[in-house]
Amino acid sequence: MFEAGFQDALVYQMRRFGESYWQLYRAVIRLGETFDDKTLLSWIQGERVPRYRLSPGYFKAKLPHQSRSLHGHDLGDISPAERRRIAVRLPDDFSSLPFIKREEILDWVRRVIISGSTDYRRYQAAAVKQRYAIRFAGVTYGGGSRSPRAHALTASANYSVAETLEDPDLLSGVVDAPPRLAMEMADLIRFKTSTLTAIGFQRNGVWGEETASQKIEHLGLMFGALAASPAGVVKGRGVPLSQLTFGLLIFPGIWDWYLQWREQRRGFYTKWEEDMLMVAQALTRSEVGWIRQHPELLKNVRPINGLIAPEEIEFAARDWHGACDAFHRHAANRSKEVQRVMRVHRDPFEPIMCILEADKPLAEYRKITDEILKRMPDEDRCPRPAAEAVRSFLMLPLGLHPGLRQKNLRQLRLCPRGHFPTSERRLEDMKCGELRWSDREGGWEVLMPSAAFKNSGSSFFGQKPFRLILPDLLDLYKYLDAYIDRHRGVLLGPAKDPGTLFVKTVKTTSLDAAYDSTKFYEAWRTVIQRYGIYNPYTGRGAIKGLLPHGPHNVREILATHILKQTGSYEQASYAIQDTPDVVQQHYGRFLPQDKAALAAKILNQVWEAA
Numbered sequence: 001m002f003e004a005g006f007q008d009a010l011v012y013q014m015r016r017f018g019e020s021y022w023q024l025y026r027a028v029i030r031l032g033e034t035f036d037d038k039t040l041l042s043w044i045q046g047e048r049v050p051r052y053r054l055s056p057g058y059f060k061a062k063l064p065h066q067s068r069s070l071h072g073h074d075l076g077d078i079s080p081a082e083r084r085r086i087a088v089r090l091p092d093d094f095s096s097l098p099f100i101k102r103e104e105i106l107d108w109v110r111r112v113i114i115s116g117s118t119d120y121r122r123y124q125a126a127a128v129k130q131r132y133a134i135r136f137a138g139v140t141y142g143g144g145s146r147s148p149r150a151h152a153l154t155a156s157a158n159y160s161v162a163e164t165l166e167d168p169d170l171l172s173g174v175v176d177a178p179p180r181l182a183m184e185m186a187d188l189i190r191f192k193t194s195t196l197t198a199i200g201f202q203r204n205g206v207w208g209e210e211t212a213s214q215k216i217e218h219l220g221l222m223f224g225a226l227a228a229s230p231a232g233v234v235k236g237r238g239v240p241l242s243q244l245t246f247g248l249l250i251f252p253g254i255w256d257w258y259l260q261w262r263e264q265r266r267g268f269y270t271k272w273e274e275d276m277l278m279v280a281q282a283l284t285r286s287e288v289g290w291i292r293q294h295p296e297l298l299k300n301v302r303p304i305n306g307l308i309a310p311e312e313i314e315f316a317a318r319d320w321h322g323a324c325d326a327f328h329r330h331a332a333n334r335s336k337e338v339q340r341v342m343r344v345h346r347d348p349f350e351p352i353m354c355i356l357e358a359d360k361p362l363a364e365y366r367k368i369t370d371e372i373l374k375r376m377p378d379e380d381r382c383p384r385p386a387a388e389a390v391r392s393f394l395m396l397p398l399g400l401h402p403g404l405r406q407k408n409l410r411q412l413r414l415c416p417r418g419h420f421p422t423s424e425r426r427l428e429d430m431k432c433g434e435l436r437w438s439d440r441e442g443g444w445e446v447l448m449p450s451a452a453f454k455n456s457g458s459s460f461f462g463q464k465p466f467r468l469i470l471p472d473l474l475d476l477y478k479y480l481d482a483y484i485d486r487h488r489g490v491l492l493g494p495a496k497d498p499g500t501l502f503v504k505t506v507k508t509t510s511l512d513a514a515y516d517s518t519k520f521y522e523a524w525r526t527v528i529q530r531y532g533i534y535n536p537y538t539g540r541g542a543i544k545g546l547l548p549h550g551p552h553n554v555r556e557i558l559a560t561h562i563l564k565q566t567g568s569y570e571q572a573s574y575a576i577q578d579t580p581d582v583v584q585q586h587y588g589r590f591l592p593q594d595k596a597a598l599a600a601k602i603l604n605q606v607w608e609a610a
Helices: 004-016 021-028 080-087 099-115 119-127 161-166 168-172 179-193 209-227 246-250 252-266 271-284 295-300 310-318 320-341 350-356 361-365 367-374 383-400 406-410 424-430 476-492 517-532 553-566 569-575 580-587 592-609
Strands: 413-415 434-438 443-448 466-469
Touching (some): 179 209, 246 295, 246 320, 310 320, 350 361, 361 383, 367 383, 383 406, 383 553, 406 517, 443 476, 553 569
Parallel strands (some): 413 434
Antiparallel strands (some): 434 443
């Protein structure tokens, strides 16, 4: 049933032209058609031409859910999952268009909106089809279980027949690490994440949860590559699972094979290879390296033709520290060689380049929030789509105003008005921030302890918490109050409240309402796909040339906007809680013409005064 505004408009126009319900039905129906005379739904949805000479889309504009797509598009043999992603981005008259035009639209939607047409996205789409990593199931750190991201590691089914017969799990394409390797990984994670170092060991630096999860993933990829079959599409090295051990990582042949294998897959070296070599150096560093302090790892190493010679194992058995020193020097030299030739494959600025090139990047990006509000569904008729739209709207200003990283925004807790806020000490223990109402300031406040930030040791914080009163712009408080009071409960449904501000849409298959890093990235990316990217075939979307991206790009937009307006790396660093040096190195895509324009603006004041 449609909202009253639509019904009133329909009745008004029928009376205006002196037509009855039956007369309108007879005008629409064609001979031989089976059409229910009790409904005009197909005509209202634009499948028939109105007789009242009203402006195109007059009645459609009064529908309660502007973002909903039409059903029944002719999409050929496209799978149901892809059909759901594509249908909402097609024009209403898609099925009546010529075949060539339909193919053109489908290609554009797939290339630009669904995948994003960058070199890296195309490489990534092809690479994810070749699953080969080792999964370290059950590895824990800091007394808790691993993050969902680490649990998602899978292995390729591209192994030899002999190996498949040894391990039936390989048939499913998912390989858990063999028990010994899993125990070694667990010991490494315990070593790098525990509060106190075990007696008799030394270390330099501690891994947080995100870093530990990342290292598990990256090392799992390396061991998976070594184990994958050379005859499969992954073209691995075929090392039996039973021979995988961290003791392999002190032998130069292993690393040289892996570096060249990655270079051949991608076509060039990237910072990934340099980072992996830094991990290798840290693991074998004198006195504090974890592998250096575990010579017993060598007992499980067997010769591998072309990678590890028996003589190398004998030398390491005689002089473990000498072998570690030799490899540490080798890794340092390889790192320098990779640095000279490595290229940037994933340019984080590429999806938002049209934003960064604008005179006022932040104002350009803000157009997305206007698009969300323009297409906001009616809350009474469509409560869940309305709740999702309000959540989409809030993500942007709450990401733009504080300039938070994805993790901090995703884990931001909620303290509704009238509730007692969480203490700073408790937030520091939880390493997350909170959105709470400030009676003193009369506004919503974001409070986040410095320990919650990735760069908590930065001079920006000075060991003090981050505080920011959100400005009530674009009716932010109105939508924030509505989200907290009504929409958030609609999204949660019967699920347990995780206490975070942003929650997933809970469905029958949902187990948890809290976002993990992957799901939150997907949620942000969906907002950009739905509201941000201008679609020339539907006229919807806010910004031409925009590509799908995640929440971290907000920091580039903030930094670049301030740089364009002020020319100050220091002021830009305030917006993203960092130092001027970091902004200059990583976030400031400050174009030469913008520098010249700022200088000219100052110099022109002399002539204008004259």
